[in-house]
Amino acid sequence: xxxxxxxxxxxxxxxxxxxxxxxxxxxxxxxxxxxxxxxxxxxxxxxxxxxxxxxxxxxxxxxxxxxxxxxxxxxxxxxxxxxxxxxxxxxxxxxxxxxxxxxxxxxxxxxxxxxxxxxxxxxxxxxxxxxxxxxxxxxxxxxxxxxxxxxxxxxxxxxxxxxxxxxxxxxxxxxxxxxxxxxxxxxxxxxxxxxxxxxxxxxxxxxxxxxxxxxxxxxxxxxxxxxxxxxxxxxxxxxxxxxxxxxxxxxxxxxxx
Amino acid sequence: xxxxxxxxxxxxxxxxxxxxxxxxxxxxxxxxxxxxxxxxxxxxxxxxxxxxxxxxxxxxxxxxxxxxxxxxxxxxxxxxxxxxxxxxxxxxxxxxxxxxxxxxxxxxxxxxxxxxxxxxxxxxxxxxxxxxxxxxxxxxxxxxxxxxxxxxxxxxxxxxxxxxxxxxxxxxxxxxxxxxxxxxxxxxxxxxxxxxxxxxxxxxxxxxxxxxxxxxxxxxxxxxxxxxxxxxxxxxxxxxxxxxxxxxxxxxxxxxxxxxxxxxxxxxxxxxxxxxxxxxxxxxxxxxxxxxxxxxxxxxxxxxxxxxxxxxxxxxxxxxxxxxx
Numbered sequence: 111x112x113x114x115x116x117x118x119x120x121x122x123x124x125x126x127x128x129x130x131x132x133x134x135x136x137x138x139x140x141x142x143x144x145x146x147x148x149x150x151x152x153x154x155x156x157x158x159x160x161x162x163x164x165x166x167x168x169x170x171x172x173x174x175x176x177x178x179x180x181x182x183x184x185x186x187x188x189x190x191x192x193x194x195x196x197x198x199x200x201x202x203x204x205x206x207x208x209x210x211x212x213x214x215x216x217x218x219x220x221x222x223x224x225x226x227x228x229x230x231x232x233x234x235x236x237x238x239x240x241x242x243x244x245x246x247x248x249x250x251x252x253x254x255x256x257x258x259x260x261x262x263x264x265x266x267x268x269x270x271x272x273x274x275x276x277x278x279x280x281x282x283x284x285x286x287x288x289x290x291x292x293x294x295x296x297x298x299x300x301x302x303x304x305x306x307x308x309x310x311x312x313x314x315x316x317x318x319x320x321x322x323x324x325x326x327x328x329x330x331x332x333x334x335x336x337x338x339x340x341x342x343x344x345x346x347x348x349x350x351x352x353x354x355x356x357x358x359x360x361x362x363x364x365x366x367x
Numbered sequence: 368x369x370x371x372x373x374x375x376x377x378x379x380x381x382x383x384x385x386x387x388x389x390x391x392x393x394x395x396x397x398x399x400x401x402x403x404x405x406x407x408x409x410x411x412x413x414x415x416x417x418x419x420x421x422x423x424x425x426x427x428x429x430x431x432x433x434x435x436x437x438x439x440x441x442x443x444x445x446x447x448x449x450x451x452x453x454x455x456x457x458x459x460x461x462x463x464x465x466x467x468x469x470x471x472x473x474x475x476x477x478x479x480x481x482x483x484x485x486x487x488x489x490x491x492x493x494x495x496x497x498x499x500x501x502x503x504x505x506x507x508x509x510x511x512x513x514x515x516x517x518x519x520x521x522x523x524x525x526x527x528x529x530x531x532x533x534x535x536x537x538x539x540x541x542x543x544x545x546x547x548x549x550x551x552x553x554x555x556x557x558x559x560x561x562x563x564x565x566x567x568x569x570x571x572x573x574x575x576x577x578x579x580x581x582x583x584x585x586x587x588x589x590x591x592x593x594x595x596x597x598x599x600x601x602x603x604x605x606x607x608x609x610x611x612x613x614x615x616x617x618x619x620x621x622x623x624x625x626x627x628x629x630x631x632x633x634x635x636x637x638x639x640x641x642x643x644x645x646x647x648x649x650x651x652x653x654x655x656x657x658x659x660x661x662x663x664x665x666x667x668x669x670x671x672x673x674x675x676x677x678x679x680x681x682x683x684x685x686x687x688x689x690x691x692x
Contacts, residue, residue, distance in 0.1 A: 121503065123503045123506060123620070123639075123643070124639050124640075127503050127506045127507050129507070134503065134507065145621075203481060204472070204481075204482065204484075205475070205479075205480075205481055205482075208472075208476065230503070230504055230620060231502060231503055232502060233484070233485060233500075233501065233502055233503075233504070234482070234484040234485070235468050235472070235484060236471075236472040236475065236482055236484060237472075238472075239440070239469065239472035239473050239476070240472045240473070240475065240476040242473075243472070243473045243476035243477060244476055248441065248551035248552050249440065249473075249552075250552060251468070251469045252465070252469075264555075269465045269557075270464070270465045270566075270567075270568060270615075270623070271560055271567070271613070271614070271615025271616070271623075272557060272558060272559050272560055272615065273557070273558040273560060274554050274556070274557050274558075275554070275555045275556040275557075275558070276552050276553065276554055276555065277552070277553045277555050278551055278552045278553070279551070287621075288614075288621035288622070289614060325515070326481070326514065326515075327480055327481025327482075327514060327515045327516050328481035328482075328483055328511055328512065328514060329511065329512055329514045330510070330511050331495075331497070331510050331511065331512055332509065332510040333502070333507060333508070333509045333510075334507065334508055334509075334510075335506070335507050335508075336505075336506075336507070336508065336647075339664075341664075342651070342653070342663060342664075342665075342666040342667045342668055342669055343667065343668050343669070344658070344663060344668075344669040344670075344671060345668065345669065345670050349670075349672050349676060349677065349680070350680060352670050352672070352677075353670070353677060353680040353681055353684055354684060356652065356668055356670060356681070356684075357681065357684040357685060357688060359668060360629065360650065360652070360668070361688060364629075364649075364650045364667065364668075366572075366628040366629040366649065366650045367572075367596065367629065367685065
C-alpha cells in the first residue's frame, strides 16, 4: 500500500502568544507537528504494519520543517519530503498549499492519503479536501476509525458528536479527528534509524510550478490579540446570597438571561 | 460593488439551522446591495424556502433528488455546482458546521477560489470586505480580505446576528436541475450520540462540567439547569476522558468550539485546551471549589463553592426568575 501523510509544522498554541511587527512572535517559541497530523502519521504507520507498503510524510514549509519531518520518521514513517517554499512564496494561503501538494501527489499513485482535520494555528481545515478534489479522489473528514479490506475502506467519522459509518473505495483521502488512535512517541532506536531514512527536499521549480501558479487568493491584513479581559467578579458572602446575586447580575448587568 | 451571493441553507432534523439565517445576514454585507440567493439541497426541502425569505433572502432555489437525502461531498458538490453554473454568483457563504467545513474546500477547489473559514465577522472597510477570524485556537485574531476571485466564507455559528425575522416576506422556490451520480462515499449508518434537544454548537446557553462532576450521575444537576435555561450541556476533556459523558459533549481545542451568550463552567479547572473551545463566549460563569482554578481568570463572574450545592440553587433561582418574567 502506497501511503502519504500531509503534515504541517505548527506553533504550539499552548505557548504564550505575543505579537511583534504585526506578526505572531515566533522567537524562541516551541514548534511541533500539528497534533491532528500526529494522529494521521500514527494511523498511516498502523495501516502499513497491517497491510504492508510504505509511508511517505510530505510537508510544505521551510528549512525548519526538517525537524518535524525527522520526528515523523522516528515515529516510523519510511520517507519524508519537504517542499521548501521559503524562497518562492512570501504569503501563501490554503489555495497555495493545496495546489503545491496536489501537484506533487498527482503522479504518485497513492492508495491512501491522510492528514489532520485542521491545523491548530491557522484553523482552516481546507487543504486536505482541496487536495482530494484536485486529485479527483473521494475524501472523508474528521475520522475516528479506519478499516481497510482489499480496495474497500470502512470509515467512521465524527459529525458534531454523531458518528457516520461510511464505505468508500481506495484511493481515498481521510483527515484525522481526535480519538482515531494514540500517537506513539518516537523510540530511541526509532530516532537513530530516522537519521538514515531519506528526507528529500524539493522546490516549486521541481514541480514545474512558478510563483504565479500558486499565488494566494486571500490576504491577512492584520493580526491582533483579543482585548485583555478585566478580572472577573468573584462573589462573596453566604452561598445562597451569592447565587441570588449571580442570577441578578446575569439578568440585569450582563443581560444574558 | 454589488455582488450576487449564494447562501447554503442547512437543514437538520427537518428544519433550518440558525447558522443559515446568520449566513444570510453575512451575505447581505458581502453582497453590498446585490442579490442574496438561498440554496436548499436535499430530497424534499423546498418547504423550507419561506424561512429563508423571512430572514432576508431575495430569492431561493432548490436542488431536490433522493440521492441528496443525506449529505455527501460528491452529491452536494454536484448540486451546488449546478446552482453556481446557473446563478453565476460572485460570493458564497456557508455555516462553519460539520457540513460546511467538509463541503466548502471542495467547492473552493472547483472554483479555483480562496476561502475564508470560520469567520466571526465581516464588514466593509476602506473599499474592502474585511473578515475577522480566530487563529491559534482563539488566542489571536486575524483580519482577512479576498485578493482574487470569488468572495467565499464559512461563518462560525452564534457570532453574526441574523436579520430581524419578517414573516410577511415570502416567495417562490425555483427548482434547479442537477444530475446527481457516482457518489463515491456511501453512508452505511448514522449513530446519533449527540444531545437530544439543543444543538451544542448553536446553543445560547451552555452548562459544562469537568472532572469536578465526579461521575455520570453528576451531570444530572447540570442537565436540569440547562433545561431550565433552554441550553445545552457540554464537558471538558477531563470529564470525557474519565467516562463521565460522551465525547460528543467535549468542548475544547479538540472537540467543539462554542460561543454562547452564557457559558457556565462547573467543576472545570480551565486548562488551556478547554479555554480554546469556549473563551470567546460572551459571558462566562465559573463555579469551582478551588479559588486558584485557572477558569476564574477568564470568568466574568465566579462562585467559589461546591457545584453540587451551587448548581441546584442556581436552577431554583432561574426557575423563580422565569416565573416572575
